[in-house]
Amino acid sequence: MSKSIFYHAGCPVCISAEHDVIDLIGHSKVQIIHLGNDKSRIDEAMKAGVKSVPALVTPNGNVLHINFGASMEEVIG
Amino acid sequence: MSKSIFYHAGCPVCISAEHDVIDLIGHSKVQIIHLGNDKSRIDEAMKAGVKSVPALVTPNGNVLHINFGASMEEVIG
Numbered sequence: 001m002s003k004s005i006f007y008h009a010g011c012p013v014c015i016s017a018e019h020d021v022i023d024l025i026g027h028s029k030v031q032i033i034h035l036g037n038d039k040s041r042i043d044e045a046m047k048a049g050v051k052s053v054p055a056l057v058t059p060n061g062n063v064l065h066i067n068f069g070a071s072m073e074e075v076i077g
Numbered sequence: 078m079s080k081s082i083f084y085h086a087g088c089p090v091c092i093s094a095e096h097d098v099i100d101l102i103g104h105s106k107v108q109i110i111h112l113g114n115d116k117s118r119i120d121e122a123m124k125a126g127v128k129s130v131p132a133l134v135t136p137n138g139n140v141l142h143i144n145f146g147a148s149m150e151e152v153i154g
Contacts, residue, residue: 004101020135024081024102058097066141 002059003029007045009036009053013069017054021066030056035075046072079136080106084122086113086130090146094131098143107133112152123149 006021008014021030033041035053045055049063052071056064083098085091098107110118112130122132126140129148133141 016139017141020139020141024135058101062093062097064094064097064143066143
């Protein structure tokens, strides 16, 4: 089964949304990527269409930007 | 089981997000409210903290604003 990918950057808005997404979708169905700790994944996230975090990329490639924690420019730093 | 509530207003961004949310969470676990067709629910949505649509209110009361379709001011019209 294809998983969703939840990209975040450790901000309070991100952590809150992460808990909600895991509760709603289920831990086994979503991969969590912390872009602040794993900057090598930023390029992949931007190519997927992620413009801000937190964001959820669905198995079919749609990007759901959830609330607003930080822009990708802020994540790149 | 307590359901999530997905508020939308029929805009293209809303419909796309609705499909994604149903795919991710499951149709039986989310109630869909179209605020454009059911304006009597706007007050309830705003009290829940919905500032724009589409938005998902989780069973524990958190509001996840997903992408951006329209502000509540635009929905009220």
